[in-house]
Amino acid sequence: MLSQAVQFLFSGLTLGxxxxxxxxxxxxxxxxxxxxxxxxxxxxxxxxxxxxxxxxFGLPMPMAIALAVAAATGIGMxxxxxxxxxxxxxxxxTLIIITIGASIFLRGLAQLVWDKKLHALPPxxxxxxxxxxxxxxxxxxxxxxxxxxxxxxxxxxxxARTLLGQAMLATANNRMAAQLVGINVRRILLLSFALSAALxxxxxILIAPITLTAYDVGTNIGLKGFAAVMLGGLGSSAGAxxxxxxLGIAEAFGAGYVSSAYKDAFAFVIIMLVLLWMxxxxxxxxxxxxx
Amino acid sequence: MLEVPMLDVRGLEARYGPVQVLFGIDLSVxxxxxxxxxxxxxxxxxxxxxxxxxxxxxxxxxxxxxxxTITAASPERRVRRGITQVPEGRQVFTTISVESxxxxxxYVRGRDEAARDLARVYDLFxxxxxxxxxxxxxxxxxxxxMLAIGRALMARxxxxxxxxxxxxLAPRIAAEILDIVLKLxxxxxxxxxxxxxxxxxxxxxxxxxxxxxxxIAMQGTGAALLDDRQVMSAYLGLD
Numbered sequence: 001m002l003s004q005a006v007q008f009l010f011s012g013l014t015l016g017x018x019x020x021x022x023x024x025x026x027x028x029x030x031x032x033x034x035x036x037x038x039x040x041x042x043x044x045x046x047x048x049x050x051x052x053x054x055x056x057f058g059l060p061m062p063m064a065i066a067l068a069v070a071a072a073t074g075i076g077m078x079x080x081x082x083x084x085x086x087x088x089x090x091x092x093x094t095l096i097i098i099t100i101g102a103s104i105f106l107r108g109l110a111q112l113v114w115d116k117k118l119h120a121l122p123p124x125x126x127x128x129x130x131x132x133x134x135x136x137x138x139x140x141x142x143x144x145x146x147x148x149x150x151x152x153x154x155x156x157x158x159x160a161r162t163l164l165g166q167a168m169l170a171t172a173n174n175r176m177a178a179q180l181v182g183i184n185v186r187r188i189l190l191l192s193f194a195l196s197a198a199l200x201x202x203x204x205i206l207i208a209p210i211t212l213t214a215y216d217v218g219t220n221i222g223l224k225g226f227a228a229v230m231l232g233g234l235g236s237s238a239g240a241x242x243x244x245x246x247l248g249i250a251e252a253f254g255a256g257y258v259s260s261a262y263k264d265a266f267a268f269v270i271i272m273l274v275l276l277w278m279x280x281x282x283x284x285x286x287x288x289x290x291x
Numbered sequence: 292m293l294e295v296p297m298l299d300v301r302g303l304e305a306r307y308g309p310v311q312v313l314f315g316i317d318l319s320v321x322x323x324x325x326x327x328x329x330x331x332x333x334x335x336x337x338x339x340x341x342x343x344x345x346x347x348x349x350x351x352x353x354x355x356x357x358x359x360t361i362t363a364a365s366p367e368r369r370v371r372r373g374i375t376q377v378p379e380g381r382q383v384f385t386t387i388s389v390e391s392x393x394x395x396x397x398y399v400r401g402r403d404e405a406a407r408d409l410a411r412v413y414d415l416f417x418x419x420x421x422x423x424x425x426x427x428x429x430x431x432x433x434x435x436x437m438l439a440i441g442r443a444l445m446a447r448x449x450x451x452x453x454x455x456x457x458x459x460l461a462p463r464i465a466a467e468i469l470d471i472v473l474k475l476x477x478x479x480x481x482x483x484x485x486x487x488x489x490x491x492x493x494x495x496x497x498x499x500x501x502x503x504x505x506x507i508a509m510q511g512t513g514a515a516l517l518d519d520r521q522v523m524s525a526y527l528g529l530d
Contacts, residue, residue: 170384170395177382180344181442182370182399
């Protein structure tokens with residue numbers, strides 16, 4: 001009984017780490033621009049798919065991963081430069097619709113460049129399960145959780161200790177004042193797209209050996225990340241991480257104890273409950289009042 | 292005056308969407324001066340300052356700083372050149388600590404220079420030194436105004452644009468803030484001050500402009516405008 005719960009917890013934390021990274025991507029862009037980037041899931045897809053194909057070409061895994069993250073980062077920056085920046089004067093709603101268009105475009109492009117099949121990325125370090133407390137955990141799950149934690153710590157350091165990170169926080173807090181201290185807020189926005197694409201790609205690469213990847217995995221994982229953001233509170237980084245982990249755990253336990261057929265439904269039930277009773281989310285502050 | 296003024300504004304026009312707010316403003320500020328800008332609400336004082344700091348784009352006329360045209364420069368470039376605005380309503384970074392607010396003020400300069408200037412700002416505003424680790428949003432209104440000014444000073448401005456620094460403050464705190472403005476001028480910072488408290492502004496200003504409906508209606512030394520009957524009745528509420 002306990003071992004089963006531990007098993008669900010492991011798979012919940014693995015999923016949760018991935019959702020947290022995607023949710024942080026949403027948060028970074030939202031804080032810099034108040035835009036909810038619905039192409040966030042596509043960064044996840046690009047990360048996973050690019051790695052699969054580069055490994056298929058015979059590239060060593062670490063190099064394939066580095067190139068895939070770089071590719072996704074470049075696409076994130078191109079999205080900001082080519083689609084968001086030119087429409088800077090438009091309303092937030094228009095910008096959000098632009099990101100939906102971009103996500104459809106990127107999905108179509110992926111289908112043309114690659115194919116419509118499911119692809120598996122080999123696990124980073126083998127697939128012999130490790131036994132803990134009567135449950136088993138895949139080495140790839142440890143990778144997902146470990147790298148997730150490392151990325152979180154790196155982001156924390158970036159925002160707390162670097163002037164550029166502080167400038168991003170300042171721009172999120174008060175855009176006009178940021179301009180008045182000489183922060184180039186357009187460059188901050190570009191940086192937020194770059195960072196959030198890199199986080200998404202990392203999530204996509206970490207999860208690809210566990211859940212497989214395809215040109216259209218971005219839709220589902222993007223919505224999960226968005227649900228995590230809503231649960232944690234729009235605009236809060238800590239909320240994004242908390243929301244991601246809770247959603248991952250809820251999904252794993254729901255799939256285990258209720259039915260795995262409803263696995264994907266939990267995220268949407270959570271969105272509805274949060275919107276009905278707690279529109280600011282768990283840790284959302286004043287930022288949510290803009291919505 | 293043959294010398295080129297530090298700030299030279301000619302025929303400046305600006306609009307918010309379809310509404311024109313500034314109609315050909317001519318104004319100059321010489322190095323080391325404290326110049327006040329007074330006028331009724333909606334006369335265009337804030338818009339003028341925002342056009343000078345680059346937040347609002349001029350639709351006509353020119354702005355020259357140190358003899359160089361900066362009419363189309365971004366706010367960032369103006370800060371680098373030495374123009375810093377303290378915005379109306381303080382606009383501190385509420386979710387960030389007092390000290391980080393100040394460090395961000397020196398964003399366009401190096402980290403080492405920022406460290407040196409922190410001491411100078413804390414010296415000027417001891418209240419900020421006591422609360423350096425507090426979030427800026429937790430400060431009182433007067434302390435937030437001090438922080439807004441301190442943050443602007445961290446950029447080492449040569450021209451400081453101050454928008455309503457005493458707004459919403461208790462009279463004693465407001466007087467304290469204006470004392471500091473005077474101190475800044477005396478230590479060599481050039482100041483363009485927008486103030487709703489016209490009498491107080493004219494008392495400390497070397498020169499002043501009266502702005503009405505987006506046009507300069509009058510100008511003169513602070514003392515002369517204080518003595519002017521028209522100014523008195525319109526802006527000082529005296530007969």
